[in-house]
Amino acid sequence: MRFSANLGFLWSELALPDAIRAAAAAGFDAVECHWPYGVPAKDVAAALHQTGLPMLGLNTARGRTGENGLSALPGRGDDARAAVDQALAYAQATDTGAVHVMAGFASGDAAHAAFVETLRYACAAAPDRTILIEPLNHYDAPGYFLKTTAQAEAIIAEVGAPNLKLMFDCYHVQLMEGDMTRRLERLMPVIGHVQVASVPDRGAPDHGELNYPYVWEVLERLGWDAPVGAEYKPNGDTEATLGWM
Template identity: 85%
Template sequence: MRFSANLGFLWTELTLPNAIRAAAAAGFDAVECHWPYDVPADDVAAALRETGLPMLGLNTTRGGPGENGLSALPGRRAEARAAIDQALAYAQATDAAAVHVMAGFAQGDAAHAAFVDALRYACDAAQGRVILIEPLNHYDAPGYFLRTTAQAEAIIAEVGAPNLKLMFDCYHVQLMEGDVTHRLVRLLPLIGHVQVASVPDRGAPDHGELNYPHVWEVLTRLDWDAPVGAEYKPGEDTDATLGWLRGAQAR
């Protein structure tokens, strides 16, 4: 199996270009990030070329203080579209494969309509890139609009764009719904990216209530060949937490 280092959590003490270099030195096959916009895209692109690592994806901006995305916020259409444009431009400059469009804190029919509108805009503007949506658990992100894979599945069907896919984060799915591997199997045609972390502490995927060796087996059986995102909080020096990586890569 192949793995991507999520640099929103790993090697956060380093600049983003140096975190890319650290991921390459550690043996990761790709990188991804959260909000890279304070770093010149040219610097990131140079580090990617130097290391040979692809950038899998990045998020649209959170918005203002206390926000967690703009796309499902009624009355914020122009800002949501500007955030999508910003993310797609950065993705173009760094050859990132996907953009995660963040919904934000909102509920109700107006929020649903706003999110669908923003996603249709993003999918039309993506120029061959994948647009991702990710359900977040209500412990870490109370009030976030997108909460379950069933909700995401319905939205993907409603938008009807072939480049709109599900970001299947095993950590969030386990906390909200459980039954992770059966959901992986059933939702496979809709999944654009898989992420992992231990449950419930969001540490490295080598402990906790999810049996990740079994998850690796299921993904292998499903012929999942894209890098799996390691989006976990190391709680210490990142390099000291990578014992799980070698065994998982050998599968």
């Protein structure tokens, strides 16, 4: 099993280029991030080139203060497309393979239509990259539009683009739905990235209610060969939490 360091949480005290170097020194096979836009893309690209690590993914911008994505917000289509354009440009400059299009806080039919429209735009604008959508749990992100894997699966089918995939975050899925490994088995054809953290505290994946060594076995049996994203909140120095690897 190979692993990707999510630098939104790991080494978050460091500048992003330095965090990339720290992840390489710690033995990670890849990195991913949340919102890198305050760092010049050339500096991130230089650190990736220096370390040889690929950047697997990044998020579209959250939006205004208090927002958590724009793509499902009715009446904000121009802002949503601008966020997609920004993310795709940064991904192009850093050779990042996937962009997570964040839905935002919304509900109802108009939100669904807005989300589908934005996703179709993103998929058409970047046929050479993976577009990801991720259900978030209602404890950490109450009111977020995309809540379950079933909802995500239906949207992926409706959009009908081959590069639209599910970000399967085991932490969020376990809190909302459970039945983890059967969901991995059933959804594998539409999964574009897998992330992990302990449940329920979102710490390192070495404690809590999920048996991650068994999850690794299931992923390997299913043929998953891409790095799994370590998107957890370290309790103290990141290096001190890496024994699980």
